Amino acid sequence: MLKLTKKTEYALIALSHLSHAEGNNTINVREISDHNNIPFPVLSKVLQQLAQKDFVEPVKGARGGYHIKGDLSKQNLLQFLERMEGPIGLVDCITVHGCTHSDTCVIRSPLQIINDTIISVFNEMSLADVIKHHHFAPDQIPEGISGG
Amino acid sequence: MLKLTKKTEYALIALSHLSHAEGNNTINVREISDHNNIPFPVLSKVLQQLAQKDFVEPVKGARGGYHIKGDLSKQNLLQFLERMEGPIGLVDCITVHGCTHSDTCVIRSPLQIINDTIISVFNEMSLADVIKHHHFAPDQIPEGISGG
DNA sequence: TGCAATAGGACTAAATAGGTCGTAATTTTA
DNA sequence: TAAAATTACGACCTATTTAGTCCTATTGCA
Structure with a gap:
């Protein structure tokens, strides 16, 4: 969810x-x-x-x-999330491998791309960014933020 | 999760x-x-x-x-997900409003930004993109995909 | 020794997800 | 008109995950 x-x-x-x-x-x-x-x-x-x-x-x-312990600005959010919650996969077949639905499952490849994109978002952010109450200056706001 | x-x-x-x-x-x-x-x-x-x-x-x-019903290429994934699963919020305070932790909760603002970024990823993809077994040509792969 | 703290296992409770069953309503077909 | 095929929908059950409680070490300072 x-x-x-x-x-x-x-x-x-x-x-x-x-x-x-x-x-x-x-x-x-x-x-x-x-x-x-x-x-x-x-x-x-x-x-x-x-x-x-x-x-x-x-x-x-x-x-x-x-x-x-250590420098939070050098640790990234992706590693943190994966260590706390396990591997990130929108659907099981991304982390588990082996589709139970059909050999020609049509949704896996696109979901994989979405998943990778989400992962890259987490990957580009350090733990320090998340916990230090950072306010982005207008020119620092990552692209494509809708504001909702 | x-x-x-x-x-x-x-x-x-x-x-x-x-x-x-x-x-x-x-x-x-x-x-x-x-x-x-x-x-x-x-x-x-x-x-x-x-x-x-x-x-x-x-x-x-x-x-x-x-x-x-209708044209799937005109419907976006964000609306689909929100209609199927409800509003997307990494933590409750994003969707519910009102932090139960403290008045000066430090994690909300950065999580909000991450959340917005994820939302924009879903927003930029049509339902047709997801279900039509689309293979991205090399020059079409969205930026920042790590491949894991 | 006594207190303040982390360490960690066993357990319970609540929420969510996932699935089953039974039955009604609708429409085609014989 | 009867039977079969199909969606519609509510009630219920079960498994898993998440969240939280309780109890008992263990460690180290004063």
């Missing part, structure tokens, strides 16, 4: 929150969950996953928490 | 099948479901919905079925 999962949404919010910490200070899950109205245990798992995938670094024990 | 529903997939396959009928002849659901290995009752409902939304015209009774 062309929607990100809450997990991914929470992950972006958390990364954003962490990226605004003074000098990349450690911030704990409770603060992020309180500030953004996200259930603590859920956000907790999301951050564990972000840590497993090397987007953030955990600091255990009292006064622990998380901070951003 | 950035995937079309089966319903939409079936709808595209059905439109494709119908569009290949000689002289826009009527084709019944059974033929389409047999030919594409789609459960008959499911496809049946999909076509009823396509008829309600004016993409196809039903012909009742024996020897009845459906045929394409």
Whole structure:
């Protein structure tokens, strides 16, 4: 249904929150969950996953928490989405291969093109672009944006 | 999770099948479901919905079925998807309005831009482009396609 | 030792997607 | 007119995914 999962949404919010910490200070899950109205245990798992995938670094024990790992402007949105949600495919046959409908399935090739286009959109955007509340200047707006 | 529903997939396959009928002849659901290995009752409902939304015209009774209504090259994919699946929004706050997280939610604006870009991709493609098994010539391939 | 924090498994609940069944209505054909 | 073929449509069931809860380690600081 062309929607990100809450997990991914929470992950972006958390990364954003962490990226605004003074000098990349450690911030704990409770603060992020309180500030953004996200259930603590859920956000907790999301951050564990972000840590497993090397987007953030955990600091255990009292006064622990998380901070951003690496340079978000060098990580692209596509890799992030694929690591959080798995491969992106509008229909199964794009990611799974093998059409269950017919040998001469007519929709696959065009959907593949649409899918590739979407992927390229994600590929051209860094994580930093997404989480840093970036406002595009008029001449920076990517082409073809309708505004709706 | 950035995937079309089966319903939409079936709808595209059905439109494709119908569009290949000689002289826009009527084709019944059974033929389409047999030919594409789609459960008959499911496809049946999909076509009823396509008829309600004016993409196809039903012909009742024996020897009845459906045929394409109007010119698919004049209908765009965006309208089709929105009519089949509802408004397209990567996260709820794009379609619903009103962020439940915080007043200063930092991810909405960039996600809005990504969303608009995706929408423009769908907007620039006609239904005919999708269902007619179109192969892009090398110089027609939309920019930025990675091929994965 | 006690508290504050992450780590992570097991479980439940809710939403969505996908599919089945039964029956009515309509139209052609014999 | 009866039978067969077909769409129309609602009620229901099931599987999967998504979202969230709970409990119990484990780690490290004070």
